[in-house]
Amino acid sequence: MAAKSEKFRTCPTTGFKIHGPAETLIQINAVTAIVFLLVGGIIGLALALTRWQAIHLLNDTLFYRLLSLHGIAMLVAWIIFFEMAILYFASAVVLSARLAVPWLGWLQYLLMLVGGAIVAVQILLGNADVMFTSYVPLQAHHLYYLGIILFAVGAILGCVVFFATVVAAKTEGAHTGYLPLVTFGAAAAAIIAIGTLSHGAIVFIPTWLWAAGLVPMMDVEVYRLIFWGFGHSSQQINVCAMVAVWYLLGTLTVGSVPLNEKVCRSAFVLYILFINIASEHHLLVDPGLSAAHKTWNTGYFMHLAVLASMIHAFSIPAAVEVALRKKGYTKGAFEWLKKAPWGNPGWSALVLSLIGFGFLGGITGVVYGTEQINIIAHNNLRIPGHFHATVVCGTTLAFMGITYYVLPLIFRREVAFPQLAKIQPYLFGIGMMVFSTAMMFAGGFGVSRRSWDMNGVESAFAVDFGPVVDIALAIMGIGALVGAIGGALYCVIAVATLLIGKKINA
Amino acid sequence: MSVTAPQPGFFDQPLHKEEKIWIALAFVWCIFITVAMPWWHIAGNQNSSSEFYKISGEHFSTIVDDFIAKNKTGEEAGIPVVSPPPGSDIFLRGQQWAWDPILDLKVNETYRLHLSSIDVLHGMSIHPINMNFEAVPGWDYVLTITPTTSGDFRIICNEFCGVDHHNMIGKIIVK
Amino acid sequence: MSENPDLAPKGSFILIMVFFASFVLFYLLNWKQLAAIWHVG
Numbered sequence: 001m002a003a004k005s006e007k008f009r010t011c012p013t014t015g016f017k018i019h020g021p022a023e024t025l026i027q028i029n030a031v032t033a034i035v036f037l038l039v040g041g042i043i044g045l046a047l048a049l050t051r052w053q054a055i056h057l058l059n060d061t062l063f064y065r066l067l068s069l070h071g072i073a074m075l076v077a078w079i080i081f082f083e084m085a086i087l088y089f090a091s092a093v094v095l096s097a098r099l100a101v102p103w104l105g106w107l108q109y110l111l112m113l114v115g116g117a118i119v120a121v122q123i124l125l126g127n128a129d130v131m132f133t134s135y136v137p138l139q140a141h142h143l144y145y146l147g148i149i150l151f152a153v154g155a156i157l158g159c160v161v162f163f164a165t166v167v168a169a170k171t172e173g174a175h176t177g178y179l180p181l182v183t184f185g186a187a188a189a190a191i192i193a194i195g196t197l198s199h200g201a202i203v204f205i206p207t208w209l210w211a212a213g214l215v216p217m218m219d220v221e222v223y224r225l226i227f228w229g230f231g232h233s234s235q236q237i238n239v240c241a242m243v244a245v246w247y248l249l250g251t252l253t254v255g256s257v258p259l260n261e262k263v264c265r266s267a268f269v270l271y272i273l274f275i276n277i278a279s280e281h282h283l284l285v286d287p288g289l290s291a292a293h294k295t296w297n298t299g300y301f302m303h304l305a306v307l308a309s310m311i312h313a314f315s316i317p318a319a320v321e322v323a324l325r326k327k328g329y330t331k332g333a334f335e336w337l338k339k340a341p342w343g344n345p346g347w348s349a350l351v352l353s354l355i356g357f358g359f360l361g362g363i364t365g366v367v368y369g370t371e372q373i374n375i376i377a378h379n380n381l382r383i384p385g386h387f388h389a390t391v392v393c394g395t396t397l398a399f400m401g402i403t404y405y406v407l408p409l410i411f412r413r414e415v416a417f418p419q420l421a422k423i424q425p426y427l428f429g430i431g432m433m434v435f436s437t438a439m440m441f442a443g444g445f446g447v448s449r450r451s452w453d454m455n456g457v458e459s460a461f462a463v464d465f466g467p468v469v470d471i472a473l474a475i476m477g478i479g480a481l482v483g484a485i486g487g488a489l490y491c492v493i494a495v496a497t498l499l500i501g502k503k504i505n506a
Numbered sequence: 507m508s509v510t511a512p513q514p515g516f517f518d519q520p521l522h523k524e525e526k527i528w529i530a531l532a533f534v535w536c537i538f539i540t541v542a543m544p545w546w547h548i549a550g551n552q553n554s555s556s557e558f559y560k561i562s563g564e565h566f567s568t569i570v571d572d573f574i575a576k577n578k579t580g581e582e583a584g585i586p587v588v589s590p591p592p593g594s595d596i597f598l599r600g601q602q603w604a605w606d607p608i609l610d611l612k613v614n615e616t617y618r619l620h621l622s623s624i625d626v627l628h629g630m631s632i633h634p635i636n637m638n639f640e641a642v643p644g645w646d647y648v649l650t651i652t653p654t655t656s657g658d659f660r661i662i663c664n665e666f667c668g669v670d671h672h673n674m675i676g677k678i679i680v681k
Numbered sequence: 682m683s684e685n686p687d688l689a690p691k692g693s694f695i696l697i698m699v700f701f702a703s704f705v706l707f708y709l710l711n712w713k714q715l716a717a718i719w720h721v722g
Contacts, residue, residue, distance in 0.1 A: 061669060094509050131666050137626045137643060177511035220627065220642050247508035257507050259525060261516040285639045287558030287647035299540030310532040314525060314697045318690035330687040333695055363704045371543045372553055373711045376718060378638040379629045379664035446636035448664035451672045459675040460583035463633055463660050524694040551720040635718045652720035
């Protein structure tokens with residue numbers, strides 16, 4: 001790639017001054033993210049067609065191996081690479097500022113790419129059949145843990161570049177006044193990320209050394225507690241980034257203005273204050289911590305973060321409603337909704353993402369994360385049903401929506417296959433909502449997560465979950481198929497745009 | 507707009523009436539769902555246990571083998587069946603890839619169930635009632651349980667524990 | 682900020698009430714499901 005000019009270009013649509021190095025880093029992180037999404041998505045479909053036991057596509061070894069890779073490709077690689085693009089966008093582009101320390105940004109990219117590659121290779125070699133959670137005493141090859149550490153260090157560097165860019169923008173006068181809400185939300189994500197990735201370092205460095213035979217294994221419950229300090233907080237990074245993208249999409253699709261900036265920002269602060277320590281809802285049916293401790297952690301800390309989400313859940317629809325009412329759609333309670341731009345994939349992604357995250361993901365998360373209710377939810381399909389609703393129907397769909405603006409504004413190409421783009425969010429969103437719902441339904445009967453055969457037919461004490469569950473898993477499989485078509489469409493549209501999309505000249 | 511700096515004085519901007527009502531309602535709800543947890547500890551019958559001890563795998567195994575020797579009343583598929591007296595300490599051992607012993611319990615009687623693993627993490631999922639707890643190596647988790655329904659139950663492992671994880675199914679009988 | 686009633690977010694308020702009702706319902710149904718399993722503590 002030829003060295004990008006150090007100069008700025010002014011975006012004709014938004015008026016932002018876009019710094020060359022920032023633009024390149026946004027592009028390369030976004031493209032890499034989509035490659036991981038494609039790989040992870042194909043694997044995801046294969047996994048769903050295996051849990052749909054009438055099809056049982058993969059054998060047991062391959063199922064468990066690819067399930068580990070699916071978790072890493074999606075929860076770690078796709079999402080965090082895309083979030084790096086968001087961080088550079090929310091700092092350099094939104095503030096019309098220069099990206100501070102571009103070489104550090106390149107180091108971010110390199111570490112994440114190399115780390116991710118090492119992890120993927122180890123899994124595919126069969127050296128890391130330990131799942132995304134890699135709970136000790138299950139042990140992977142030590143290079144697996146090193147790969148994750150390198151990836152995490154890279155991500156931390158990305159956050160450092162974000163903060164340096166914001167600080168430089170203020171001190172050098174590129175941006176004056178308060179930070180825009182999108183940047184504020186991205187900052188919340190980056191602050192949580194630093195805490196999260198530190199948890200990751202604390203848990204993965206000793207585990208890496210243990211796998212290398214240099215230190216003894218840590219206590220299993222200590223690992224689980226610190227891992228989830230990394231694991232759930234990393235989901236909150238996704239929530240912050242997703243909510244920032246929601247506000248951005250509201251602005252871009254219908255010109256919405258935040259209903260009340262104080263409220264939105266306070267909600268982001270609640271996320272920062274309370275999510276980093278709220279990991280015990282993963283340990284509710286574990287020994288090692290008293291019920292009082294877990295209740296306090298779940299109640300006081302987690303539920304205040306829940307309050308923040310509930311605040312955003314009204315704030316965003318209300319802001320778009322006011323914006324649409326200002327355009328003249330004031331008849332009754334819902335004319336604004338009927339007249340909204342349903343053919344705009346950024347809009348449909350926003351709405352479906354709100355519904356998926358809020359109704360399917362948020363409600364189930366709070367309920368299943370209740371100390372006692374967890375007894376009937378822990379480790380059955382209700383859990384992956386919940387987090388597919390949040391991370392896939394919620395965060396991933398929102399990121400897909402914003403892509404339809406990134407392509408013309410940052411890559412400066414017209415979106416290819418616009419008729420397909422119109423329906424893509426519906427296919428993906430509705431498909432994955434059906435998937436999540438069916439999965440949670442099966443989980444309500446006790447069907448185990450991470451299991452190649454729920455009936456254990458080779459066991460002396462095999463069970464039979466019966467036809468209702470079989471049908472639920474078939475519906476889950478069909479949801480996955482529709483969602484996979486939607487996901488594949490997204491990747492095809494994005495790649496086609498980059499390769500053959502009509503260039504937009506400044 | 508969300509991509510522009512807010513006007514100075516944004517902090518003093520009053521809230522919409524709808525937003526005020528919602529935030530108040532959401533806050534009250536969050537208090538409610540927090541308080542519900544300690545309340546159920548007082549008023550409800552299904553809670554997570556706060557009784558647990560550190561224990562080595564070898565020590566736990568020895569205790570389990572003793573327990574089996576004292577209470578064995580039969581065998582199924584090579585796994586000993588034990589019929590311990592109501593009110594007593596009973597033991598369930600998880601290991602790659604089987605649960606033992608098969609507990610034969612009396613309905614509506616209370617037992618102190620000691621749950622552990624002697625190798626990796628396993629998940630005790632009692633089917634079909636869908637009751638789930640972690641079996642953790644290095645930890646003796648004591649659950650005071652009272653089976654309230656009788657029948658032939660299964661213990662499905664639901665914490666990934668290796669290549670034969672899905673075949674790790676045990677049994678509990680309640681009469 | 683105008684208090685123009687035409688611009689009040691009435692529709693969103695109805696939607697968030699639907700959300701809240703679903704939340705309460707799902708929450709209570711799960712406690713009911715929990716109460717049906719064996720006693721444990």
